[in-house]
Amino acid sequence: MCNSVLAEGREYSSPTELSKLIGGTGNLVWRDRNPFSNWPEGEDWHAMDLCLCPINLSATLDRAGLKWRRGTDDPMEFLVTAEP
Ligand SMILES: [Zn+2]
Structure with missing residues (x-):
């Protein structure tokens, strides 16, 4: 299972979706390393339409100024x- 973000009854499960919640792709905080196993050599792992595994979610939500807690x-x- 992958991480997901829930806000006001909506689920956000890809970087593209999440960027709508946090005010743009510039607020996404990516992890330092590729989290995907078996990723093709040399291919960029900053994938916008896969899951949220490459995103540092706590840093991203903090940067966006959102209040959050773990399920x-x-x-x-x-x-x-809560929204700011
Ligand atoms: Zn994942």
Whole structure:
């Protein structure tokens, strides 16, 4: 299972979707290393339309100024609790 972000009943599960919540792609914080196993050699792993694994979600949501917490039932869920 991959991480997801939930805000106001909507689920965001790709960098493209998440950028709409956080005010643009410039607020995405990428991880330092490629998180995908078996990724093709030499291919850019900053994929906008795959899952959120390459995104540092806590840093991204903080940068966007959103309040959030981890899901209690599912720690892979990041629940946005309030807009700024
Ligand atoms: Zn993933």
